[in-house]
Amino acid sequence: MNLQGIKKLTFAATLILASGIPGTFAEAAGNATLLNVSYDPTRELYQSENTAFAQYWQKKSGQSVVINQSHGGSGKQARAVIDGLEADVVTLALAYDIDAIADSKLLDINWQKKLANNSTPYTSTIVFVVRKGNPKQIKNWDDLVKPGVSVITPNPKTSGGARWNYLAAWGYKQKQTGSAEKAKTFVKALYKNVPVLDTGARGSTLSFAQRGLGDVLIAWENEAHLILKEFGSDKYEIVSPSVSILAEPPVAVVDKNVEKHGTRKLAEAYLNFLYTPQAQDIIAQNFYRPRNPAALKKYAANFPTIKLFTLGEVFGNWRTAQKTHFNDGGVFDQIYTP
Amino acid sequence: MALFQRKRRNILPGFGLSMGYTVFYLSAIVIVPLSMIFFNTIPMGWEPFVHAVTAPRVLASYTLSFYTAFFAALFDAFAGLLTAWVLVRYRFPGKQFLDALVDLPFALPTAVAGICFATLYSPVGWLGQLLAPLNLQIINTPTGIIIALIFIGFPFVVRTIQPVLEEMEQEIEEAAHCLGATRWQTFTKILLPHLFPALLTGVTLAFARGIGEYGSVIFIAGNLPMKTEIAPLMIMSKLDQFDYAGASAVALVLLCISFSMLLLLNAVQEWQQKEYRS
Known part of the structure; x- marks a missing residue:
């Protein structure tokens, strides 16, 4: 093969590699970081939630926090966490996927009892x-x-x-x-x-x-x-x-990973924040049904009985x-x- | 040892060293990663393994993957041969542009290709619109899969034939013509035997690539169980059930069949080359 051919192939290989990276993974520097591994359609929801939480946390603790998001099919994301993607929190489409992570001992088997409403904030x-x-x-x-x-x-x-x-x-x-x-x-x-x-x-x-x-x-x-x-x-x-x-798409803190990163407090605050009236409003604006009755009433037009x-x-x-x-x-x- | 001593000494020096390198690189790049499939399957035990790989859906997916890859490679053989011929033997403006186009299926992320085809052949797409009144459906049928695989395999055939065609002297054809051969005879008796090994390599590559292709196919296949589920999709769906062993089992069988087919094709090629030389 001539040199040009090799160049062409290298270019092709680079393209293929670049396209093969699963999910998206926004990296950013900051004082404290959390990685939220989620499923596909929540991208816009968590973008808004993360901005709101960062402001809330700054005010509460004086610490600035950056939350990285990773999105993909729920099952694939669960597999990524099992195979070593160091998620601090997982917010997936169904409990079975988090059960599978629990089976690999990354978090407690009774994870779903830890937060209100079956650990589903929306x-x-x-x-x-x-x-x-x-x-x-x-x-x-x-x-x-x-x-x-x-x-x-x-x-x-x-x-x-x-x-x-x-x-x-x-x-x-x-x-x-x-x-x-x-x-x-x-x-x-x-x-x-x-x-x-x-x-x-x-x-x-x-x-x-x-x-x-x-x-x-x-x-x-x-x-x-x-x-x-x-x-x-x-x-x-x-x-x-x-x-x-x-x-009910549930959320959970991944115990093993937050212990490793020393981010347990932050991760728990993040998930608890999702239940606050402010976060519940954002949830409703993104057309998910909020748990909070006040928010549900406020946006009732979007949610027929x-x-x-x-x-x-x-x-x-x-x-x-x-x-x-x-x-x-x-x-x-x-x-x-x- | 007796076996080694009987062998003729190679006149090229450095066989041991280069062979060592070859084995090392092949191990690091191919054998070790692929052996993981094997080791993932072992804990499964024999019976669950047989059960996993002989489920009707899995069998149907093997059949589909192999026959679509086969027909796509066959089509590529004709289309690729013709394209290579035109690109080598004729001079025309825009030739380099065409030549570069051939490589595009290599460079394009396969998912993009799949989405393009699905959009093109959908009932509201450019081509699908024309085919719909004829009751011809491409999308969500094996035909759609074959079309995607033709696209993926095409450059393999062109790029393997091109250098061989370039090296061939046109004088041979002229000589054949002077000796009274018809055009068809020149093609079948002179050109084809010479091109055949390269053609076979290209087709084999296209075929092998087609069996494993996932990204482009899932968008156009429709993925209906027993009908249009390809084998790589069965592997993905087993992984989504967190059934790593089952996925490895399906992959292992796929690998074994592919490997034996490649071996067979290599053997045919060697035999054909000997035949051609003698």
Whole structure:
């Protein structure tokens, strides 16, 4: 190979390497730093929260603090922490991912009892996004299994958000009929209407909004509002089903890492700050449902009343839900194997 | 030792040293990292291993990965040969520009390529719009995967054939023509045998790359279980279940099949070269 060829290849290799770095990792210098490892759609939320917390902490302790954020698929982020990414706090899409970190002894197995409300300072739920005017007349979950309706949702095997979608559909049917068997048939019919299973929630959003696939997108409520903001509320509208799941994305301090960094006090203050009225307002402004009743009332227009059931009510806990539904050979695999 | 003594001494000096280097670098760069797959799989035990790699979804994904990579490489063989031919044998303005374009699939992050294809072939995309009335769907089908893999593998074929074509003397073709060979005969009897080893190398590289390709494919494949799930996606989805051993198991089988195919192709190449020389 001539020199030019080698140069070309080196250039290519550099590009490939640069594009292969997972997540984003904003490095900054400061007196005290925290690393918050989070999932994909919370980028904007934590940017605002971090600025607010830095001011709050400066006033309270006189110490300036910089919070670095890392974002990516929830499961992948959990793996990164297990494999040595030194997160002080993790704020992930579902408890199972933090359970997995706990299994690797990085934090206490009873982590979810440490903060109020199951360690989830905010909640969300699963809603539908349809094209303007709702041409297929989609009002509730039952409309998703009708013939000729094309549904977009990501793959629950690779996306935490997709698991909430699946469980919401299942829970709706099981609550309605009282039968797990009927719920299974319903979910099977629903996934028959799914033409593409993207690996992540953002991928599904693109399939639906940019590539024009599907009649309805099942999405987190906050993501649905983001679609209207990004792609135009003149093109899409949000439909809230009568019943949905209370999605609880939990937060936790990673014990081993804060001990190593000496940041326990700061990390705990950071997570507790998320429950303060100021932080709860920011949460609501980013279209997540705040825990604080005052904040919820203030932004009530954004959060229509949906009958919400918890994961515990229908599925017990995340470990069982994961095992029964999403692990290899689980229900999700069964509905796809002939 | 007896085996070594029987061997003819190499006339080039420094065999021991250079061989030592080769083995060291191959170990550091290839063998040691890949052996991790093997060691991750061992604690699994035989039965769970067999169970993991013979699940219907996994088997379907192997089949899909291999046949899409195969057809993509086959297409690249024709397209690449033609492109290399044009780039070497003709002079025309903008040739260097075209030549540089060939390398783009190397340089572009594969995810970008995948998103481009998905957008292009979507029902509202430029090409998808034209195909939709014909009821031809590319996106979310194996055809879409093949298109992505053709793109990824293309430069491998062009870049391996180009130098061989450049070295070939045009006089040979002229001689063949003077001796009364038809154009087709010149192509099949003179050109092709000479180019074949390089072509085979290029196709093998494109094929191997296609089996492992992840970034570009997941955006266009649709990822439907049993239908359009590629093997690398099965590995990713096992990792997302924190099933490291299961992921390694799938990877190990993929690695073994790929390696034996590469060995086989190398053997064919060697055999063909001997045949050509004699």
